[in-house]
Amino acid sequence: MAAVHSTARGPALGGCRMWTYDDARAAVYDVLRLSRAMTFKSAVAGLPLGGGKGVIMLRPDEAVLTPERREAVLQDFGDTVEMLGGSYLTAEDVGTSERDMEVIATRTQHVTGLASGSGDPSPWTALGCHVALRVTAERVFGSDDLSERSIAVIGLGSVGGRLAEMLAKDGAKLLVADVDQRKRELAERIGAQWADPMTALTAEVDMVAPCALGGVLNDETVPKLRCRAVAGAANNQLADDAHDAQLAQRGILWAPDFVCNAGGIINISVELEPEGYSPERAKTRVQAIGDTLRQIFDTAAQGRITPLQAAYEIGRARLETPV
Numbered sequence: 453m454a455a456v457h458s459t460a461r462g463p464a465l466g467g468c469r470m471w472t473y474d475d476a477r478a479a480v481y482d483v484l485r486l487s488r489a490m491t492f493k494s495a496v497a498g499l500p501l502g503g504g505k506g507v508i509m510l511r512p513d514e515a516v517l518t519p520e521r522r523e524a525v526l527q528d529f530g531d532t533v534e535m536l537g538g539s540y541l542t543a544e545d546v547g548t549s550e551r552d553m554e555v556i557a558t559r560t561q562h563v564t565g566l567a568s569g570s571g572d573p574s575p576w577t578a579l580g581c582h583v584a585l586r587v588t589a590e591r592v593f594g595s596d597d598l599s600e601r602s603i604a605v606i607g608l609g610s611v612g613g614r615l616a617e618m619l620a621k622d623g624a625k626l627l628v629a630d631v632d633q634r635k636r637e638l639a640e641r642i643g644a645q646w647a648d649p650m651t652a653l654t655a656e657v658d659m660v661a662p663c664a665l666g667g668v669l670n671d672e673t674v675p676k677l678r679c680r681a682v683a684g685a686a687n688n689q690l691a692d693d694a695h696d697a698q699l700a701q702r703g704i705l706w707a708p709d710f711v712c713n714a715g716g717i718i719n720i721s722v723e724l725e726p727e728g729y730s731p732e733r734a735k736t737r738v739q740a741i742g743d744t745l746r747q748i749f750d751t752a753a754q755g756r757i758t759p760l761q762a763a764y765e766i767g768r769a770r771l772e773t774p775v
């Protein structure tokens with residue numbers, strides 16, 4: 453399924469997630485929520501793009517597809533994208549790869565992030581999150597030097613793994629977690645301490661970077677957090693928008709997820725520019741996430757509102773302004 457939330461600023465761009473859902477309702481809920489987040493992600497980043505998302509729902513009894521089934525399912529998704537006639541542009545997301553995008557591209561031209569274009573968005577998302585962590589640290593601790601910080605990274609996948617490597621290079625004291633025990637190898641290589649995901653989330657650290665799936669900031673976890681700030685890649689970190697106010701009440705600065713993790717889509721947007729893709733231009737654009745986040749924190753402080761409300765304010769103003 454593909455959801456188009458907004459085309460007010462341009463075609464609705466958003467990755468295709470392949471994931472197991474208990475029923476179709478859960479998958480529809482996810483795709484709609486994710487597509488809305490993409491609208492705000494692109495608008496706040498100032499991109500000439502709308503918000504959309506794709507979900508390929510796997511049944512719990514068929515969570516791993518045979519190569520033939522996977523190919524067929526991806527082709528079907530490609531047909532769905534094609535039917536939307538360019539109002540939705542797809543890309544990779546959790547559970548899909550660059551290779552999967554090549555299969556989808558056999559059925560539609562509305563595919564981004566191919567090796568022949570801007571490629572894998574994950575390193576760019578990691579770069580954007582790294583910038584976001586520095587700006588968040590600057591705001592909370594008065595210095596963006598991450599060598600002084602203890603940071604928990606939850607989810608060591610394409611983004612979280614790279615982010616943890618960058619933070620290790622900065623000299624940050626790292627606590628890392630993943631449900632996949634094979635990721636312990638990375639933890640050892642970068643000299644990070646390993647923990648289970650809940651322990652890492654609620655550890656007494658300076659900052660937490662959620663880089664797995666959404667919903668990690670909820671009624672159960674927010675009261676237990678012992679960090680001063682949260683900034684990471686995972687989409688839809690808040691189980692509910694109200695958790696943003698709860699975080700603020702607890703004195704925890706939350707950098708809105710759709711701002712921190714915009715690096716991938718910013719990189720893709722460079723591919724759609726008339727000059728074509730350039731990694732140098734992409735790097736400059738992704739690093740501008742720092743300026744956007746500073747603007748959000750300033751707007752929030754001046755208006756005595758939360759960073760999420762400030763980000764929505766900026767996003768709504770952009771959605772009303774023609775590109």
Ligand code: NAD
Nearest residue numbers: 573574577607609610611630631632649664685686687716
């Ligand atoms: P990925 O599938 O490569 O990695 C996810 C990692 O999280 C895996 O290692 C997985 O084992 C782990 N994980 C799953 N459930 C977990 C749990 N409950 N606790 C701890 N670890 C768990 O995905 P990714 O591309 O790195 O994306 C991570 C997050 O960032 C997702 O929410 C995704 O939507 C978001 N995001 C990714 C990009 C991108 O460019 N890849 C862009 C924007 C947002």
